[in-house]
Amino acid sequence: MTSTFDVAIIGGGINGSSIAYQLSKRGRQVVLIEKNQLACEASSAAAGMLAAQAEIEQDGPLFQLALKSQAMFRELASELYETTGIDIEFVQKGIIKIAETDAIAEEIKKQVTFQQNWDPDIKWLNAHELHELEPSLSPDLPGGMYLPNDGHVMPAALSKAFAKAAIHFGAEILENTEVLSFLYEQERVIGVKTTFGDIHCHQVVLATGAWAAQLLQETGIGITVYPVKGECFSVKPETPIIERTIFSDKRCYFVPKRNGEIYIGATQVENTFDKNVTLEGIAALAERAIQLVPQIKDARWERVWAGVRPQTGDGLPYIGEHPFKKGLFMAAGHYRNGILLSPVTGKLVAGLLEGHPDEHLLSSFRIDRNNKMVH
Numbered sequence: 001m002t003s004t005f006d007v008a009i010i011g012g013g014i015n016g017s018s019i020a021y022q023l024s025k026r027g028r029q030v031v032l033i034e035k036n037q038l039a040c041e042a043s044s045a046a047a048g049m050l051a052a053q054a055e056i057e058q059d060g061p062l063f064q065l066a067l068k069s070q071a072m073f074r075e076l077a078s079e080l081y082e083t084t085g086i087d088i089e090f091v092q093k094g095i096i097k098i099a100e101t102d103a104i105a106e107e108i109k110k111q112v113t114f115q116q117n118w119d120p121d122i123k124w125l126n127a128h129e130l131h132e133l134e135p136s137l138s139p140d141l142p143g144g145m146y147l148p149n150d151g152h153v154m155p156a157a158l159s160k161a162f163a164k165a166a167i168h169f170g171a172e173i174l175e176n177t178e179v180l181s182f183l184y185e186q187e188r189v190i191g192v193k194t195t196f197g198d199i200h201c202h203q204v205v206l207a208t209g210a211w212a213a214q215l216l217q218e219t220g221i222g223i224t225v226y227p228v229k230g231e232c233f234s235v236k237p238e239t240p241i242i243e244r245t246i247f248s249d250k251r252c253y254f255v256p257k258r259n260g261e262i263y264i265g266a267t268q269v270e271n272t273f274d275k276n277v278t279l280e281g282i283a284a285l286a287e288r289a290i291q292l293v294p295q296i297k298d299a300r301w302e303r304v305w306a307g308v309r310p311q312t313g314d315g316l317p318y319i320g321e322h323p324f325k326k327g328l329f330m331a332a333g334h335y336r337n338g339i340l341l342s343p344v345t346g347k348l349v350a351g352l353l354e355g356h357p358d359e360h361l362l363s364s365f366r367i368d369r370n371n372k373m374v375h
């Protein structure tokens, strides 16, 4: 192993791997350090929606970041396939954000007008049009917003493709290696202390998802990053029953994958790192799923899983440089949209480390935007 790296990235989830890819492609000597296995946490639990406009309902820095990242997927999918042979299963058949009541329909119609500013193809579907497009949806639904250009990917495949592409460009990957603390020379970070010894480098990126606050605490900064558990299940109907992603609200959506499986998510349980799947969570999700797509009750059961989303105090990710520890950077707290945001996160962090930050995009995601000094 190289003894001194240009950059050590802590956390082998989708964001750490995307950053490793972008930096190694630019010729930097990178080591990616993961305490368990690559993509073993949120990055393999996600449904993989790229739902910038279904998830985010108002303009602002997160919305703009999400749109920018969403637009990168088509090219990224072929770039990663050419470099690694991994197909991230990018599907762009659209999302329908359904209304369950007339009152919600009125709210969503206002959303259509707003969202058309960014994509004129977005439109409102009345009940008849909705059922023509997706006949398996409950006949009780009054309509929905159709986002024809939206899509989804396989999150674990994307995460592994980023890592494999990084290896292709010379990155080293250390799994089963936990970073315990930072190494300093005065106020500069010069490496990390791990369970297998010290690793020296010129720059460090903290990309540890829901675990990000712990290591940062020792640097004298207190930020709020906390876990929000999400439980999901999947089924496989004998023949496809929905073609597009169906998004009811943040607690119930259906994502039809290329292999015929439908991912159905997800519960929201705050402040727990426990990834056990509960009968209560899955039963409530299944009940709603059958109400919205009645035919789903006959589909073959496939599997259940859970993961931990990294939420922050103000709902925005932290992407930036440490305010007073030189050489230390962070990219964590992507909450419900870390798969969607991973391409742009990799590029932004690479630019930042190379000394040409995109100040305009990054300014709202600074580490010191609302933190407390802890000593």
Ligand SMILES: Cc1cc2nc3c(=O)[nH]c(=O)nc-3n(C[C@H](O)[C@H](O)[C@H](O)COP(=O)(O)OP(=O)(O)OC[C@H]3O[C@@H](n4cnc5c(N)ncnc54)[C@H](O)[C@@H]3O)c2cc1C
Pocket: 010, 011, 012, 013, 014, 015, 016, 033, 034, 035, 036, 037, 038, 039, 040, 041, 042, 043, 044, 045, 046, 047, 048, 049, 050, 051, 177, 178, 179, 180, 207, 208, 209, 210, 211, 215, 229, 230, 231, 232, 265, 266, 306, 307, 308, 309, 310, 331, 332, 333, 334, 335, 336, 337, 338, 339, 340, 341
């Ligand atoms: C049920 C569910 C559904 C979701 N659906 C979507 C979706 O449809 N679309 C979307 O865009 N997003 C979705 N998300 C959110 C998305 O999964 C996350 O935002 C994203 O995976 C976060 O990636 P990350 O790389 O920042 O963190 P993680 O994937 O959590 O990776 C962080 C890594 O850091 C490692 N680590 C922690 N501490 C250390 C240490 N000290 N040393 C070394 N390694 C360490 C961990 O082991 C972990 O592997 C969903 C999440 C869940 C749970």
